[in-house]
Amino acid sequence: xxxxxxxxxxxxxxxxxxxxxxxxxxxxxxxxxxxxxxxxxxxxxxxxxxxxxxxxxxxxxxxxxxxxxxxxxxxxxxxxxxxxxxxxxxxxxxxxxxxxxxxxxxxxxxxxxxxxxxxxxxxxxxxxxxxxxxxxxxxxxxxxxxxxxxxxxxxxxxxxxxxxxxxxxxxxxxxxxxxxxxxxxx
Amino acid sequence: xxxxxxxxxxxxxxxxxxxxxxxxxxxxxxxxxxxxxxxxxxxxxxxxxxxxxxxxxxxxxxxxxxxxxxxxxxxxxxxxxxxxxxxxxxxxxxxxxxxxxxxxxxxxxxxxxxxxxxxxxxxxxxxxxxxxxxxxxxxxxxxxxxxxxxxxxxxxxxxxxxxxxxxxxxxxxxxxxxxxxxxxxxxxxxxxxxxxxxxxxxxxxxxxxxxxxxxxxxxxxxxxxxxxxxxxxxxxxxxx
Numbered sequence: 001x002x003x004x005x006x007x008x009x010x011x012x013x014x015x016x017x018x019x020x021x022x023x024x025x026x027x028x029x030x031x032x033x034x035x036x037x038x039x040x041x042x043x044x045x046x047x048x049x050x051x052x053x054x055x056x057x058x059x060x061x062x063x064x065x066x067x068x069x070x071x072x073x074x075x076x077x078x079x080x081x082x083x084x085x086x087x088x089x090x091x092x093x094x095x096x097x098x099x100x101x102x103x104x105x106x107x108x109x110x111x112x113x114x115x116x117x118x119x120x121x122x123x124x125x126x127x128x129x130x131x132x133x134x135x136x137x138x139x140x141x142x143x144x145x146x147x148x149x150x151x152x153x154x155x156x157x158x159x160x161x162x163x164x165x166x167x168x169x170x171x172x173x174x175x176x177x178x179x180x181x182x183x184x185x186x
Numbered sequence: 187x188x189x190x191x192x193x194x195x196x197x198x199x200x201x202x203x204x205x206x207x208x209x210x211x212x213x214x215x216x217x218x219x220x221x222x223x224x225x226x227x228x229x230x231x232x233x234x235x236x237x238x239x240x241x242x243x244x245x246x247x248x249x250x251x252x253x254x255x256x257x258x259x260x261x262x263x264x265x266x267x268x269x270x271x272x273x274x275x276x277x278x279x280x281x282x283x284x285x286x287x288x289x290x291x292x293x294x295x296x297x298x299x300x301x302x303x304x305x306x307x308x309x310x311x312x313x314x315x316x317x318x319x320x321x322x323x324x325x326x327x328x329x330x331x332x333x334x335x336x337x338x339x340x341x342x343x344x345x346x347x348x349x350x351x352x353x354x355x356x357x358x359x360x361x362x363x364x365x366x367x368x369x370x371x372x373x374x375x376x377x378x379x380x381x382x383x384x385x386x387x388x389x390x391x392x393x394x395x396x397x398x399x400x401x402x403x404x405x406x407x408x409x410x411x412x413x414x415x416x417x418x419x420x421x422x423x424x425x426x
Contacts, residue, residue, distance in 0.1 A: 028248055028251045029248045029249075032243070032247055032248040032251055033243045033247075033248065036243045036244070036247060037239060037240055037241055037243065040241050041239060041241075045331065045348050046244070046307075046347070046348070046349065046350070047331075047348050047349065047350050047355050048331075048348070050244060050247065050350065053247070053251070054251060057251045116234065117234075117237060117238050118310065120234050120235060120237070120238035121238045121241075124235070124238060124239070135235070136239055138203075139232055139235045139236050139239055140236065140239040140240070145202070145203065160202040160203070161202070163201070163202040163203070164198060164201040164202040167201045167202075167204075167228070167231065168201060170231065170235070171231065174231075176227070176231065
């Protein structure tokens with residue numbers, strides 16, 4: 001399968017690290033931007049995304065010693081963040097009517113005034129979460145399909161199908177669709 | 187994985203992994219200009235997606251989180267009398283801080299509201315002719331998260347987002363006003379005891395008391411905001 005596309009992201013914390021604090025600072029500086037963006041596309045609520053990243057790093061701080069390989073940091077943090085998001089979702093389901101969940105941002109207006117970017121963000125918000133998440137992991141976080149399959153607890157064929165469908169739908173939303181590409185496993 | 191032989195196989199694979207170039211695909215792309223063009227199109231789409239996924243990260247977030255970690259690492263045991271004295275000082279400082287946070291000066295508050303509206307992350311929201319949001323449940327959800335509700339719902343909303351404003355969650359809304367977009371911010375944590383005028387950087391409006399919180403109504407066009415005050419303050423409820 002393919003190589004990780006974002007090698008900088010996966011290897012950014014690879015220097016030898018002495019103290020717990022130094023390790024943590026390196027980890028936070030290298031991973032926070034990507035984690036925040038990933039969190040935003042999970043929940044599409046900037047305030048919640050920031051909370052999720054802070055909670056993730058707090059948990060990472062507490063169990064940093066269990067992280068043996070720095071190269072695995074990104075994946076480890078993504079897993080913590082997903083768990084935090086799931087916890088938050090179930091908390092909200094307990095207290096708020098499901099229709100009130102502010103997790104659907106139809107505006108996709110999250111910064112930047114570039115019209116093309118606005119259109120692409122709008123198209124991304126139209127994707128179902130099960131298609132958007134693997135796409136974000138691949139394009140934004142630089143994960144391989146195998147890593148995505150492990151993180152989302154899916155088989156690799158399902159991940160490939162979802163990535164295929166995600167791009168197919170995006171091409172439609174963006175008016176790019178030329179030759180029809182069949183559905184099914186990629 | 188078997189070697190792809192047809193254009194359809196190759197295109198399916200590229201739709202899932204546009205950067206994939208294993209032997210079978212590379213070979214096919216060399217001999218098939220149609221699929222080579224398709225591969226370029228998919229890479230171009232991915233470049234747009236990557237740019238779109240990269241939403242702005244709040245300024246200083248990495249540093250704040252790194253600092254949190256550093257502070258946790260520097261705890262030292264205090265003697266009991268020192269701990270008591272520190273607690274008294276902390277309570278005093280905290281009380282002052284909370285009071286000032288909830289009762290900012292007029293000028294500071296007005297400037298903060300305008301700065302938030304002008305922030306590049308928000309600036310698109312007040313462009314003229316933005317489409318209406320037709321999903322009332324979404325708008326209610328935004329308000330709910332910010333600790334507010336609005337009796338009878340709010341009409342003509344073109345933008346609704348939960349934002350961090352002075353460290354607290356607020357509902358940031360934009361509605362179609364008589365002469366253009368008007369920003370409404372429901373500030374549950376900010377108390378004002380009189381109407382605060384906003385006149386800054388081409389923006390005008392008011393921040394009005396509303397129960398235990400306040401509402402900012404601000405615009406940069408000539409929509410009169412005063413008539414909106416009464417309706418907004420009478421219909422808002424703070425839920426948290």
